[in-house]
Amino acid sequence: MTYTPFFTHGTIDDGAARSRWLVTCDHATNFVPDFINGGDLGLPAEDMARHIAYDPGAYGVSRYLGELLNAPVVASNFSRLVIDPNRGTDDPTLLMKLYDGTIIPANRHADDAELTRRLEACYLPYHNTVAEIAAQRKDTVIVSVHSFTPQLRGRPKRPWEIGILYPKHERLSPIVIDLLRQQGDLTVGDNQPYSGYYPGDSIDKHATKHDRPNTLIELRNDLIADEAGQRAWAKRLADLLPQALAQVPS
Numbered sequence: 001m002t003y004t005p006f007f008t009h010g011t012i013d014d015g016a017a018r019s020r021w022l023v024t025c026d027h028a029t030n031f032v033p034d035f036i037n038g039g040d041l042g043l044p045a046e047d048m049a050r051h052i053a054y055d056p057g058a059y060g061v062s063r064y065l066g067e068l069l070n071a072p073v074v075a076s077n078f079s080r081l082v083i084d085p086n087r088g089t090d091d092p093t094l095l096m097k098l099y100d101g102t103i104i105p106a107n108r109h110a111d112d113a114e115l116t117r118r119l120e121a122c123y124l125p126y127h128n129t130v131a132e133i134a135a136q137r138k139d140t141v142i143v144s145v146h147s148f149t150p151q152l153r154g155r156p157k158r159p160w161e162i163g164i165l166y167p168k169h170e171r172l173s174p175i176v177i178d179l180l181r182q183q184g185d186l187t188v189g190d191n192q193p194y195s196g197y198y199p200g201d202s203i204d205k206h207a208t209k210h211d212r213p214n215t216l217i218e219l220r221n222d223l224i225a226d227e228a229g230q231r232a233w234a235k236r237l238a239d240l241l242p243q244a245l246a247q248v249p250s
Helices: 058-069 112-134 173-182 202-206 227-246
Strands: 006-009 021-025 073-076 141-148 162-165 188-190 214-220
Touching: 006 058, 006 112, 021 058, 021 112, 058 073, 058 141, 058 227, 073 112, 112 202, 141 202, 141 227, 162 173, 173 188, 173 214, 173 227, 202 214, 214 227
Parallel strands: 021 073, 021 141, 141 214, 162 188
Antiparallel strands: 006 073, 162 214
16 A cells, blocks of 8 residues: 555645635644554654644644635645654754654654655655645645644743744735734734744745745644634634735735
C-alpha cells in the first residue's frame, strides 16, 4: 500500500466549479508513517496527543471551512514531528529533536540522509499538491488554518482566542484582524502568538512568492476541541473572510 502524505477535500480537479479560496492545514494530524521507526517516534501517547505533534482541532475547522467557502482543502497526513511542512527546507526546526521541553527519541540522531528521506516521502508531495491546486486559478486566495496551545510549559497563559499571522505588506490579513476586532467579543492577536513570516514557510512558498492574497489563522485549541467548536469557528470565519476579501485594494 502506497503512503499518501496529504488529504484532499472538495472539488479539486475542476477549478471553474469552485470558489477562488484554497484552505490548507499544515499540521492536521499526529500520524507517524510506518517507515518512520515502525510508526513510533518513541513518545508516550499523551505527548503525541499534544500540540507538539499536530494542531488539535485545525483539521476539523479546515474541512468545515472548505465546505462553507466551496473551497478545496489540502491537509498534511503526517505529524509535524516527522517533518514540519510549515518550515523552509533550510530551517533548523524542519526536523525537531526537542519541542516544548520534550525530546523526540526517534529524531534525536536523525542525520541528513534521514532528513532527505522524510522530505521526499512527506514534505515534497504535500507541497507539490498545494502548488498544483493553487495554480488551477489565477485568482487563488490561500487560508492556512492552525491551532495553538493556551499555554506553553513554564510560560504565561496566552490571552488570544485567535491570532492572524501574515508577512509584511500582505493585504488581506490586516482587514481580517479589523473585522474580527469589530465583533467585540475576541482578543485578537496581530502576528501573535508567533511571528507571521518564516522564509520558505507554506505561506511564503505558495502565497507571498506568487502575490496571492492570504491569511494564516491560529485558533486556540481548547476552543476547537470538539465538532461543535470546529463548526462554530468555521462558520464565523466563512462569514467574515469574503467580507475581508471584498475590501482588499485591487
